[in-house]
Amino acid sequence: MLIVRNAASGTAVMRSDPAATFAERLPEAVVHELAEEEDLADVVTAAMESDAPPAVLGIYGGDGSVSRMAHLARRHDRPLLAMPGGTFNHFVRALGIADVGIALDALGAGSTASVGVVEATADDDEPVTVLNVVSVGAYPELIGERERRSSLGKWLGGVAATWSALRRTEPLTIVLDGRRARVWSVFVSVGRNDPDRVATMQRQEADASVLDVRIHHARGSRVRALASLAFGKRSAAVLRAVRLFPRDADIERRVVRDLDLRVIPQPGRPSVFVHDGELEERDPAGFRLRCRALPDALQVFAPR
Structure with a gap:
């Protein structure tokens, strides 16, 4: 499993650091802290091209980060582990995920939801995945x-x-x-x-x-x-x-x-x-x- 944390998300609210939770409940997961100028797609592509590509793509961040990871999960045909780490967290809240623990409980139970998305295309650009x-x-x-x-x-x-x-x-x-x-x-x-x-x-x-x-x-x-x-x-x-x-x-x-x-x-x-x-x-x-x-x-x- 690959989990990417976007530390820049949710700066308007106080949130506890989930690092200890990840270490305790997902000890073998690769947790990557997204740097300020780092591109999420590059991080995921490198992981998928490695000798041990992740079976699950996880994201801890706000709606923008979750949306970008959802696009990559669709591209690589992987399930998404989405955890609220932003200010509003509209998407995960709609699925009943109020905190990291609820998301990890669903992961442990193998409980998934089949979710609809929108593809938005501006002019002749590549379409983007939209969740909200x-x-x-x-x-x-x-x-x-x-x-x-x-x-x-x-x-x-x-x-x-x-x-x-x-x-x-x-x-x-x-x-x-x-x-x-x-x-x-x-x-x-x-x-x-x-x-x-x-x-x-x-x-x-x-x-x-x-x-x-x-x-x-x-x-x-x-x-x-x-x-x-x-x-x-x-x-x-x-x-x-x-x-x-x-x-x-x-x-x-x-x-x-x-x-x-x-x-x-x-x-x-x-x-x-x-x-x-x-x-x-x-x-x-x-x-x-x-x-x-x-x-x-x-x-x-x-x-x-």
């Missing part, structure tokens, strides 16, 4: 602003990014099914999601055979555009109560198996999208984004 959500518009811009302020720390950087987004965020144009629309954001969730949310970042089901698409049409203010990014039930309820949440008439929902979208940002605005918290920059003139639901595409150790 793909998004264009206000959320990727907010993530980009936060990354540019990373020296302030995650919390202060997030506050500064939100303030900047309140002043600068602009709608973008999408072309879908031959029709153009000005929108604040598009969220493409893996599997069906809470119908009351716009930002469907918290995955709701393991067996995902569809995309749950939320399109926030640009008929309201920047404040509503940012308010739509609330993904917690309590936050959304408070924003609805004070009438800052987007109106229902401004949100279009589609449940489909695949999506073919043309994204055209305004001149001078970022041309970006986000998948599982990972920011991708594209051509300033815009890009094509295709998403396809793949049920039963990944085996993950999880409680029954």
